[in-house]
Amino acid sequence: MPHPEPPLTETAYAKINLALHVRERRDDGYHTLESLFVFARDGDQLSAVRAKGLTLTVDGPFGPSLGQEDDNLVLRAARALQAATGTDQGAHIHLDKRLPVASGIGGGSADAAATLRLLMRLWRANLPAPALHDLALTLGSDVPACLASRTQLVGGRGETLGEAHVRDLAEAPLLLVNPGVPVSTGPVFAGWDRIDRGALRADSLTALSAARNDLEPPAMLLAPVIAEVLATLRSQPGVTLSRMSGSGATCFALFADTRARDAATQALRAAHPAWWCMESTLR
Numbered sequence: 001m002p003h004p005e006p007p008l009t010e011t012a013y014a015k016i017n018l019a020l021h022v023r024e025r026r027d028d029g030y031h032t033l034e035s036l037f038v039f040a041r042d043g044d045q046l047s048a049v050r051a052k053g054l055t056l057t058v059d060g061p062f063g064p065s066l067g068q069e070d071d072n073l074v075l076r077a078a079r080a081l082q083a084a085t086g087t088d089q090g091a092h093i094h095l096d097k098r099l100p101v102a103s104g105i106g107g108g109s110a111d112a113a114a115t116l117r118l119l120m121r122l123w124r125a126n127l128p129a130p131a132l133h134d135l136a137l138t139l140g141s142d143v144p145a146c147l148a149s150r151t152q153l154v155g156g157r158g159e160t161l162g163e164a165h166v167r168d169l170a171e172a173p174l175l176l177v178n179p180g181v182p183v184s185t186g187p188v189f190a191g192w193d194r195i196d197r198g199a200l201r202a203d204s205l206t207a208l209s210a211a212r213n214d215l216e217p218p219a220m221l222l223a224p225v226i227a228e229v230l231a232t233l234r235s236q237p238g239v240t241l242s243r244m245s246g247s248g249a250t251c252f253a254l255f256a257d258t259r260a261r262d263a264a265t266q267a268l269r270a271a272h273p274a275w276w277c278m279e280s281t282l283r
């Protein structure tokens with residue numbers, strides 16, 4: 001009897017915006033931004049095997065928070081790739097949802113990008129990089145950057161990807177904290193005060209410390225607990241940079257060393273057992 005094929009796997013790496021400058025509201029409702037995207041080594045886990053049609057099963061701590069299965073970004077990405085490549089192949093995909101939903105660390109976008117990487121391998125699909133990039137953008141503004149999941153300077157509404165060389169960032173110990181309040185991206189952007197506070201300089205940790213996330217104030221109006229998360233993170237010893245990621249509510253802290261990060265994680269878990277904390281490292 002032939003052995004069943006082992007599943008192919010991909011990690012949907014958590015995305016972190018170390019800084020996010022909103023520059024302009026466009027006529028189509030999207031915003032032009034400048035952001036330094038970095039990625040954690042950890043995230044959701046996806047696996048896939050060949051199958052007839054497209055099916056998805058979900059588990060993991062945040063599996064129950066996902067909405068209607070048909071509307072899931074994983075299935076939307078799979079269907080879009082099927083259409084773009086004209087393949088009649090199918091897949092059974094499994095998603096282990098470890099990242100909180102609607103939380104500013106690209107859970108859905110990272111899942112969509114990881115699905116594209118996974119199914120390109122499973123189906124041995126041959127889609128040129130520019131076509132894959134354009135397909136990713138139809139799934140969400142952050143999906144193109146999540147395809148490569150490496151440090152990038154992102155512009156436009158998310159489609160302009162540039163090389164980023166930032167000193168002192170490689171393999172930085174990282175802590176992500178989410179207070180358990182889902183925040184939708186659209187309303188946070190809509191709450192931006194439309195004041196352009198200037199360009200992003202992101203070539204060193206020092207430059208990044210002087211940068212901003214312009215979505216922090218509107219996100220805090222919707223979820224005031226974010227201020228408490230940031231104050232708690234920033235009071236921990238050994239923090240080199242701490243800010244909200246994306247449209248929130250997840251906040252991050254980078255640390256000088258793993259010992260400081262581990263101590264901060266312990267302190268936060270003891271003081272706020274209901275908050276979600278994930279220790280990781282930048283990739």
Ligand code: C5P
Binds near residue numbers: 141185
């Ligand atoms: O592209 P995505 O579907 O992730 O965006 C969700 C919502 O976030 C958009 O409908 C828009 O309201 C807002 N957004 C924005 N400017 C961006 C990205 C997202 O206004 N650059």
